[in-house]
Amino acid sequence: MNDILLNIIEKYRKKNGNIIFLLQETQEALGYIPKQAIDLFSEELNIAPSRIYGVATFYSQFRLKPTGKNIIVACCGTACHVKGAEKIINGLRKGLELAEDEDTTPDGEFTLEEIACLGTCSFAPVVLVNSAVYGKANINALLKKIGSKRKKSA
Amino acid sequence: MHKEIVIRVCMGPGGIAAGGKEVLGSFREHLLKAGIFAKLKEKCSSHQVGCLGLCARDVLVEVHINRNKTVYQYVKPDMVERIVSEHISGGKPVEEWLADDTFKTFYGKQMKIVLADCGKVDPEDINSYIYSGGYEPTREVLTSWIPDDVIDEIKTSGLRGRGGAGFPTGLKWELARRSKSEIKYIICNADEGDPGAFMDRAVIEGNPHSVIEGMIIGAFAIGSNKGYVYIRAEYPLAVERLKIALKQAYERRFLGKNIFNTSFSFDIDIKLGAGAFVCGEETALIASIEGQRGMPRPKPPFPISKGLWQRPTVINNVETLANIPYIIRKGAGWYSSFGTEKSKGTKVFALTGKIRNTGLIEVPMGISLREIIYEIGGGIEGGKALKAVQTGGPSGGCIPASMLDLNVDYESLAKAGSIVGSGGMIVLDEDNCMVNMAKYFIQFTQAESCGKCVPCRVGTKRLLEILERITKGQGRDGDIERLERLCNGVKNTSLCGLGQTAPNPILSTIRYFREEYETHIRDKKCPAKVCKDLLIYSIIEEKCKGCGTCMKACPSGAITGDKKKPHKIDPNKCIRCGACFDVCKFKSVGRD
Numbered sequence: 120m121n122d123i124l125l126n127i128i129e130k131y132r133k134k135n136g137n138i139i140f141l142l143q144e145t146q147e148a149l150g151y152i153p154k155q156a157i158d159l160f161s162e163e164l165n166i167a168p169s170r171i172y173g174v175a176t177f178y179s180q181f182r183l184k185p186t187g188k189n190i191i192v193a194c195c196g197t198a199c200h201v202k203g204a205e206k207i208i209n210g211l212r213k214g215l216e217l218a219e220d221e222d223t224t225p226d227g228e229f230t231l232e233e234i235a236c237l238g239t240c241s242f243a244p245v246v247l248v249n250s251a252v253y254g255k256a257n258i259n260a261l262l263k264k265i266g267s268k269r270k271k272s273a
Numbered sequence: 274m275h276k277e278i279v280i281r282v283c284m285g286p287g288g289i290a291a292g293g294k295e296v297l298g299s300f301r302e303h304l305l306k307a308g309i310f311a312k313l314k315e316k317c318s319s320h321q322v323g324c325l326g327l328c329a330r331d332v333l334v335e336v337h338i339n340r341n342k343t344v345y346q347y348v349k350p351d352m353v354e355r356i357v358s359e360h361i362s363g364g365k366p367v368e369e370w371l372a373d374d375t376f377k378t379f380y381g382k383q384m385k386i387v388l389a390d391c392g393k394v395d396p397e398d399i400n401s402y403i404y405s406g407g408y409e410p411t412r413e414v415l416t417s418w419i420p421d422d423v424i425d426e427i428k429t430s431g432l433r434g435r436g437g438a439g440f441p442t443g444l445k446w447e448l449a450r451r452s453k454s455e456i457k458y459i460i461c462n463a464d465e466g467d468p469g470a471f472m473d474r475a476v477i478e479g480n481p482h483s484v485i486e487g488m489i490i491g492a493f494a495i496g497s498n499k500g501y502v503y504i505r506a507e508y509p510l511a512v513e514r515l516k517i518a519l520k521q522a523y524e525r526r527f528l529g530k531n532i533f534n535t536s537f538s539f540d541i542d543i544k545l546g547a548g549a550f551v552c553g554e555e556t557a558l559i560a561s562i563e564g565q566r567g568m569p570r571p572k573p574p575f576p577i578s579k580g581l582w583q584r585p586t587v588i589n590n591v592e593t594l595a596n597i598p599y600i601i602r603k604g605a606g607w608y609s610s611f612g613t614e615k616s617k618g619t620k621v622f623a624l625t626g627k628i629r630n631t632g633l634i635e636v637p638m639g640i641s642l643r644e645i646i647y648e649i650g651g652g653i654e655g656g657k658a659l660k661a662v663q664t665g666g667p668s669g670g671c672i673p674a675s676m677l678d679l680n681v682d683y684e685s686l687a688k689a690g691s692i693v694g695s696g697g698m699i700v701l702d703e704d705n706c707m708v709n710m711a712k713y714f715i716q717f718t719q720a721e722s723c724g725k726c727v728p729c730r731v732g733t734k735r736l737l738e739i740l741e742r743i744t745k746g747q748g749r750d751g752d753i754e755r756l757e758r759l760c761n762g763v764k765n766t767s768l769c770g771l772g773q774t775a776p777n778p779i780l781s782t783i784r785y786f787r788e789e790y791e792t793h794i795r796d797k798k799c800p801a802k803v804c805k806d807l808l809i810y811s812i813i814e815e816k817c818k819g820c821g822t823c824m825k826a827c828p829s830g831a832i833t834g835d836k837k838k839p840h841k842i843d844p845n846k847c848i849r850c851g852a853c854f855d856v857c858k859f860k861s862v863g864r865d
C-alpha cells in the first residue's frame with residue numbers, strides 16, 4: 120500500500136495538487152481512505168491531519184472504511200422519494216441485516232449506500248447493484264437478486 | 274434503388290438505464306447477419322445518440338428509411354431481430370411496437386434549442402457536431418467579432434442564468450470583462466445538486482460540444498484563457514463523454530493555442546466534485562476547486578471581481594452555456610422571440626414523479642403548468658388526482674393543483690412562492706403527503722448544510738425536529754406559527770443561498786396546504802396515508818378469508834388467528850410497516 124501512496128504523493132507534487140486530489144486518487148486506488156494514508160500524507164506533505172480529515176469528512180464521496188465486495192447504491196433523490204424509495208431502502212437494510220449505524224454487512228459482502236439522485240429519475244425508484252441500473256425497483260425482486268449473489272460467493 | 278437507412282438508439286441517461294447499449298449491439302449484430310450493410314449496398318448506420326427526451330418509453334429507437342422516420346418504444350434486445358427482418362428488410366414496420374399518439378403530444382408543445390441536437394449528433398464524434406453546424410459560431414466570433422459584440426448579442430437575447438438565480442448572462446459577462454486583471458477564469462457549473470433533476474447531465478452526455486463552445490465564446494467575451502468544468506463524480510458517463518469531447522476539440526485545435534489562427538488561446542480542465550450540494554453555490558464551488566472544504570463566504574466581493582485564486586471569475590450553468598452557440602448561430606432576435614417579456618428563450622425541465630410521460634422537456638418560457646402536465650406529460654399516472662407540482666428542488670416550493678394556469682417563468686413562479694430553479698419538476702398526486710415532502714427537503718438541506726453559519730446549521734436542524742415531531746403524532750398547538758417564524762429567520766439571516774432558500778419548501782406547503790398540517794397536528798392523522806406513525810392498521814373481518822399470508826409477512830408477530838377465520842392485529846405489537854397491507858390479496862387490511 121505504501122508504494123501506491125508514495126506514488127500519489129509524487130503525482131501531487133508534480134501536478135501542484137490539492138487535498139481533494141490526494142483523497143480522490145487514494146480512494147480510486149484503494150477503494151477507501153485508510154488512516155495510514157492520512158498519517159503518511161500529513162507527514163510527507165506537512166499538512167495537519169485535521170485538515171485532511173476536515174476535507175475527507177466534508178464530502179460525501181469519501182469513505183473512511185473499506186466497502187463490501189458488492190456495492191448497492193439506492194437513490195433517495197426527490198423523484199425516487201415520491202415513488203417509494205424509503206420502502207426500498209428500509210427493505211434493503213432489513214434484507215441485508217444491516218446493523219443500525221452500519222452500511223456494510225459483517226461478512227463484508229455488501230455495502231449499501233444512499234445517494235441523492237442518480238440522474239435516471241424516469242425510472243424511479245432506482246437502485247444500482249455493482250453499477251448495473253435497476254429501474255422501477257421492486258424490493259422483492261431486488262432481494263432475490265442479492266440473495267443469489269450471496270449464494271454464489273458463499 | 275438505394276435505400277438510406279439510419280438507426281438511432283437512445284443512449285441518454287434513460288436509454289442506458291433501460292439497456293440501450295444492448296439494443297445497439299443487437300442492431301449491429303442482426304444487420305450484419307442480414308447482410309444489409311454488405312449485400313444490398315445500402316447506406317446504413319446505427320449510432321448512439323443522447324437523450325431523446327421521453328425516458329419513460331426507453332429504449333427509444335428511431336428507424337429512418339430514406340428519411341422517413343419511424344419510432345419504436347420500449348425496445349428490448351430480443352425485439353431487434355423482428356424489426357430488422359420485417360421493417361428494415363421487409364419494409365413493413367412492426368405496428369404493435371410503434372410509439373403511440375401520446376408520443377406526438379409529448380413533442381408537440383415543446384421548443385427545442387438546447388436539446389435540439391441531443392438525439393441527433395453522436396456525442397462521441399466531433400464530426401457529427403461539426404456537420405450540424407457546430408464550431409461555426411466560435412469561428413465567426415473569434416475571427417470577426419470583438420468581445421463587446423458578443424456581450425451585446427447575449428444581452429439583447431435576454432438569456433438569464435439557468436442554474437437557478439436567473440441572473441442576466443450578458444450583464445455578468447460585461448461586469449467580468451470590466452474587472453481589471455491579467456488572469457480571469459470561466460467555470461462551467463455542472464454540479465447539478467438538485468436531487469431529482471438531470472438536465473445538465475443529459476446535455477453533457479448528449480451534446481458536450483455545445484457546452485465547450487459556450488465556454489470558448491464566454492471566455493473570449495470576458496478575456497479569459499482558462500476554464501474549468503466542475504462536474505459531479507456521480508455522473509461517470511458524463512465525465513467520460515466530456516473527456517472525449519475535450520480531447521477531440523484539442524485535436525481539431527478548437528482549444529489550445531491560437532484558436533482559428535487568432536491570437537486567442539483557451540484551455541479547459543475538468544474538476545470532479547466530491548459530493549456536496551453546497552458546492553453548487555459559487556463561492557463554495559471556488560473553494561472546492563482550490564481543494565478545500567466547500568464552504569461559502571460572504572458576497573461581496575462577488576466572483577466576477579474576486580473569484581478563483583482571487584481572480585475575476587465567471588460561473589455559468591451548463592444549460593446557460595449550451596444556449597450560447599445557438600444564440601450566436603441564429604441571432605439574439607430569434608432567441609428573444611421565445612418566452613415572456615422578462616424571461617426569454619426556453620428552459621429544460623426534468624419532468625418526473627407521478628406523471629405518465631416522464632422525461633426531459635424543453636419548453637418556451639411562459640408556458641402554463643397545465644400544458645406541461647396534461648399535454649406534454651400526458652396527465653397523472655394511474656388516473657389519480659394531481660395534488661401539486663414541486664419545482665426548484667430543495668430551494669423551491671410546491672405549487673398546488675388549483676394554480677395550474679400559472680405561467681412557468683422566473684417572475685410568476687417566484688410570486689407563487691417557488692422558483693424556476695435548475696429545472697426539476699416533480700409531480701405529486703393524492704398519495705403524497707405535503708408535510709412529508711417538506712420534511713424530506715429539510716432533511717436534505719440539513720444534512721448538506723456546511724455548518725459555517727448558525728442560522729442554517731442550527732435553524733434547519735430545529736425545523737427538521739419540529740417536522741419530525743408533527744409526522745410522529747407529537748405535534749403541538751402553535752407548531753405551524755413556530756415553523757413560519759423560524760423559517761423567516763433562517764431565510765433572512767443565512768450566509769449563502771443554501772440557507773436562504775432552505776425554508777422555501779416548508780413555507781410554500783404551509784401556504785397552500787395548511788389544513789394538511791393541521792390534520793397532522795390536531796387529529797394526529799395523515800390524509801395521504803404516508804406518515805407511518807400516524808397510521809393504524811386493522812383487519813376488516815368481513816373481508817378476511819383467514820389465508821394467513823399477512824401473518825407470514827408480519828415481521829413483528831403482531832397478527833394472530835386461526836386458518837380460514839378472520840385474523841387480528843395486536844396494535845401494541847404492530848410496527849406499522851404496512852407489510853400486511855401490501856400482501857393482502859383481498860384488500861382486507863384497513864389503514865387509517
Ligand SMILES: Cc1cc2nc3c(=O)[nH]c(=O)nc-3n(C[C@H](O)[C@H](O)[C@H](O)COP(=O)(O)O)c2cc1C
Nearest residue numbers: 434435436462465466553554555589590593770771
Ligand atoms: C446551495 C446552492 C446550490 C446550487 N447548485 C447549483 C447547481 O447544482 N448547478 C448550477 O448550475 N447552479 C447551482 N447553483 C447556482 C450557482 O451558485 C450559480 O448561481 C450558477 O451556477 C450561475 O450560473 P448561471 O448564471 O448560468 O445560472 C446553486 C446555488 C446554491 C445557493
Ligand code: FES
Nearest residue numbers: 194196199237240
Ligand atoms: S431522484 Fe432517483 S434517480 Fe433522480
